[in-house]
Amino acid sequence: MNRPVALLPRAPKPDLGSRLVAAAVACLLFMLDAAVVIADVAPARAKDPVYGWVLYNYHQGEALKALTLLEVARERGGIRGHGAYPELVEGGLMLSYGMPREARDLFTRLLEETKATDTQPDINESSAGERGADSGVTLAPGIRSQAWFYLGKVFYLEGDYPQAHENFQKVDALVLEESNSELYAEWLYLRARLAMLSDSDNSSYASSHESPRENPSMNASGKTLVEYLRAQLKHSGLWAHYLSYNLAMAEVTAGDVEKAQQSLRKLISGMEGETPTNHRNSEYRALLDKSRLSLARLYLRETRFNDALRLLGAMPLDSVFSDTALYDYAVAAAEQGQLQRALDALEALSQRTLFLSWREQVPYARGYVLEQLNQPRKALNAFAQASEHYESRGRELIATRQSLTEESLMARLSFLRNNDDIATDAYGRLRVMPSDFGISDVLATEPFQQALSELNELYQMRALLIRREGQLGTFETMLETRRVQRERRSREARFELEQQKAEEWVEQQTSFRAEIEAALAAEDVGFFMTTKQKELKARLDRVAATLAQLRDGSLGNGNSAEHQRDKYARMKAYFDWTLANDYGVNRWAAQKQLRELNAEMQQFESQRAAIEALMSGDEKHDELAGRLIRKGEDIQSLKAQVQEAIAQARSILMERLDKALEQQGRELRRYLVASRHAQARLADQLFRAGQNAEAANE
Amino acid sequence: MTDSLKTLATALLAALMLLTGAALAAEPDAADDSRAVAERVEDLKKKVIRLNRDLFILEEDLLFPASTQFAVFLSVDAGQFLKLDAVKLKVNGEIVASHLYTERQVTALERGGMQRLYMGNLKTGTHEVTAFVEGMGPDNRAYKQAATLAFDKGTETAALEIRIQDRSSDYQPVVSIVEWE
Structure with missing residues (x-):
């Protein structure tokens, strides 16, 4: 008979952790989602469009897209105006994308940074999640306590009990009870489980304020911590019952069966008198x-078959444990001598259509009961049928193991799909049903589910990388298009430059500069004359030339040539004086113009040089091309790593299935051998009985 | 398979998952292997996210250089007076984007998300952007409204937001376009 197994929210084994962690992290995600909503109430609008875009994807469940955007934002200097919320959202996204370890590290860091807001009365739920001036995170007390609880639960489910204990200790009991009574009850329950574990492995996960004595698991009133927590849980419904059940199972383990029976009886009567919420x-x-099943099995152990029958007979037939109860009922009835009832129970079990490996004992048990009922011919037939059944199942198993490939496995599974993806439940398990119920119990195991889920995730990753590879191909086309367009623009720019006759301009500027410098050196006043002065000089020169052609006295009285020459001389003298007077100003104006021209020419030259440089080479293009090459290499490397991980995950999955089938095969062989022995024994018995009857007749 | 059989199978699978818990502890090597694969998968996911980030930035650098980059986001504030159905976007008289919304997208917008409706390139200078919003307004009546904004595009990245807000004074939705600094 199977030993009772403590079930349901009993401390899971550490190797179950990673999947079960999803349960806690899903809750953590909901909690953070609530936090995001809280955040949205106060700053109703995203203060950074990228954060709004992240939320748009986050609320649609597009975790990968949202995580990518957060990474992009971080690369470009982060998201402004939302404090620590982008990080909280990132943690939630990591959880939903199946990255519990990363999320755990992020939340641990954020919560460690949390400021003690209890002492700050002005901080309320609406300011939850803001990053303070000292870059600490300000979380509302209720949210902070829930976050510590969920983190503790993540560690607990991973089997890291010291860490779980440490995080549970950071929960503020009053705040948690007020903000979420259901979580508070679960918190008490999990702490009680830790205390039970600490009793069994001599480690201490007890709270110091509840256990001031030296003995860490005892408090001031002399109660053990478990008793104390159980008393706190008294009116919290299911969690209290779970704890009672697990305590009873611990009593069984400790060998105190009598006490365990008492505990279970008390639990059952208590639960029967309650009306659960829908x-x-x-x-x-x-x-x-x-x-009930566990108590019945304890009764069976102590050969209290009547009590066991009474208890098992009261169990409903549509319960998830009804098959097991039916089998135990048959065992109890057989042991009690009520063989017909045992046979009826076994017949009922044989009618069940689903194949489950533990039910393999039913065909043999049927023969056994018939034999006990002193119906040897019927028993012989039953054993013969059992042998046939085991032989046929054995052949099926061998064939299954021989043809075991990933494809043949997948053909035996029926996946529920959500659009193109395989749907998953809240625990991250794939929604899958066996098409072949021969593998249903293997499929139901946590490691198999985990391996299946990981293989699926790796396939999704491989598909994504193939898509990215295609995308990179289009990037190369874009880059090539960019290069072609650039070359066209370069040709146009070169033509424009040629049209500008830049060389001529440079030559003119050089010659002009040389002339000015020469005039400066020679202090050539005439060179620096203004346009007006040049005009005046030309007029004076013309007058001088005219006067030179005139004879003295040729113009008559009052207008004699001498008189005009004197006048000219005076004008000339005045002009020369003006020139001498303006020389400094004129020279400075010319030099200023030269400087401006030089500056313009320099700018013109540098622009031309820049354009020439741009035309001769494209650094941006080279940089982009370099990045493209590097990303191409990254994709290839990632593809190889994913492929390797797929091979590993596939091998683990196949190995698990093969081992499970091998185990089934071994059990089948045992039943086959036992059935054949019984068959031979009964045939011999009947033969001898026949011979004896013949001898008696003779 | 009938529904009842499915239900029974699901229940049995659930029960088996509980029953097999004890047996699993006996396979420490297998558990170590599983944990190793799980950690490896998580590590690969991290690398995939980084790769996605790099390709995202590379794509923007290639197609939308910072000096000409122009993005238009869309947000819905509350959404009580308008059930968003479709949006069309015109830039300088040309339709550059149009979108029909699913239930899930509308919910994401109403919960504070912002959709990047359009990403493109614009030269420096003055441009005109027009958004046409359609949906179901108050009293379940078809609702259409347009908003226009003329803005100057400089040499920096430009981002606009089409904002659909509830106006409680007359119980009507309001569409506006605002520029992000």
Whole structure:
């Protein structure tokens, strides 16, 4: 007979952790989602469009896209105006994308940074999640306590009990009870489980304020911590019942069967007198049935068959444990001598259509009961049928193992799909049903589910990388197009430059500069004359030339040539004086113009040089091309790593299935051998009985 | 398979998952292998996110250089007076983007998300952007409204937001276009 197994929210084994962590992290995600909503109430609008865009994807469940955008934002200097919320959202996204370790590290860091807001009365839920001036995170007390609880639960489910204990200790009991009574009950329950574990492995996960004595698991009133927590849980429904059940199982383990029976009886009678809430009704019924089953098995162990029959007979036939109860009922009835009842129970079990490996014992048990009922011919037939059944199942198993490939496995599974993706449940498990129920119990195991889920994730990753590879191909086309367009623009620019006759301009500027410098050196006043002065000089020169052609006295009285020459001389003298007077100003004006021209020419030259440089080479293009090459290499490397991980995950999955099938095969062989022995024994018995009858007749 | 059989199978699978818990502890090597694969998968996911980031930035650098980059986002504030159905966007008289919204997208917008409706390139200078919003307004009546904005594009990245807000004074939705600094 199977030993009772403590079930449901009993401390999971560490190797179950990673999948079960999803349960806690899903809750953490919901909690953070609530936090985001809280954040949205106060700053209703995203203060950074990238954050708004992240939320747009986050609320649609597009975790990868949102995580990518957060990474892009971080690369470009981060998101402004939202404090620590982008990080909280990132943690939630990591959880939903199946990165619990990364998320755990992020949340741990954020919560460690949390400021003690209890002492700051002005901080309320609406300012939750802001990053303070000292870059610490300000979380509302309720949210902070819930976050510590969920983190503790993540560690607990991973089997890291010291870390779980440490995080649970950071929860403010009053705040948690006020903000979420259901979580508060679960918190008490998990702490009680830790305390039970610490009792069994001599480690201490007890709270110091509740256990001031030296003995860490005892408090001031002399109660053990578990008792204390159980008393706190008294009116919290299912969590209290779970704890009672697990305590009873611990008593069984400790060898105190009598006490365990008492505990289970008390639990059952307590639960039978309660009316569970609708949403937890099925869970409530499952625990009640499991408690009855466990108590019945304890009765069976002590050969109290009547008590066992009474208890098992009261169990509903539509319970998840009804098959197991039916089998135990058959065992109890057989042991009690009520063989017909045992046979009826076994017949009922044989009618069940689903194949489950533990039910392999039913065909043999049927023969056994018939034999006990002193119906040797019927028993012989039953054993013969059992042998045939085991032989046929054995052949099926061998064939299955021989043809075991990933494809043949997948052909035996029926996946529920959500658009193109395989749907998953809240625990991150794939929504899959076996098409072949021969593998249903293997499929139901946590490691198999985990391996299947990981293989699926790796395939998705490979598909994504193939898409990215295609995208990179289009980038190369874009880059080539960019290069071609650039070359066209370069040709146009070169033509424009040629049209500008830049060389001529440079020559003119050079010659002009040389002339000015020469005039400066020679102090050539005439060179620096203004246009007006030049005009005056030309007129004076013309007058001088005219006067030179005139004879003295040729113009008559009052207008004699001498008189005009004197006048000219005076004008000339005045002009020369003006020139001498303006020389400094004129020279400075010319030099200023020269400087401006030089500056313009320099700019013109440098622009031309820049354009020439741009035309001769394209650094941006080279940089982009370099990045493209590097990303191409990254994709290839990642593809290889994913492929390697797929091979590993596939091998683990196949190995698990093969081992499970091998184990089934071994059990089948045992039943086959036993059935054949019984068959031979009964045939011999009947033969001898026949011979004896013949001898008696003769 | 009938529904009842499916239900029964699901229930049995659930029960089996619980029953097999104890047996699993006996396979420490297999558990180590599983954990190793799980950690490897997580590590690969991290690398894939980084690769996605690099390709995203590379694509923007290639197609939308910072000096000409122009983006238009869309947000819905509350959404009580308008059930968003479709949006069309015109830049300088040309339709550059149009979008029909799913239930999930509308919910994401109403919960504070912002959609990047359009990403493109614009030269420096003055441009005109027009958004046409359609949906179901108050009293379940078809609702259409347009908003226009003329803005100057400089040499920096430009970002606009089409904002659909509830106006409680007359219980009507309001569409506006604002420029992000």
